[in-house]
Amino acid sequence: ADPHNLPFFDDAFDLAFTARFDEALFPARFAAEMERVVRAGGVCFVLVGECDAYEVREVVRLFRNSRFVSSSNVNLIGIRMTSILMRTTKSSS
Secondary structure (H helix, E strand, C coil): CCCCCCCCCCCCEEEEEECCHHHCCCHHHHHHHHHHHEEEEEEEEEEEECCCHHHHHHHHHHCCCEEEEEEEEEEECCEEEEEEEEEECCCCC
């Protein structure tokens, strides 16, 4: 599916995950779509190329309806990446 226009209803999932967030053409739109399809209190979990705390904050800033929970550097099939976990803060419908 096009990550900039996900074919799912609003609040359809408890979790949205991507290992390709840093490859998005329009990262703010991608983040908004992830948040749209995740229910209130759900989780957005992204992997990006390994980065520092400043870059993590830049990614988190794109998720306007979520709060930062944690991040850590991980090794995914031999590729060094950073995982970023956020919880949605939007009010339930």
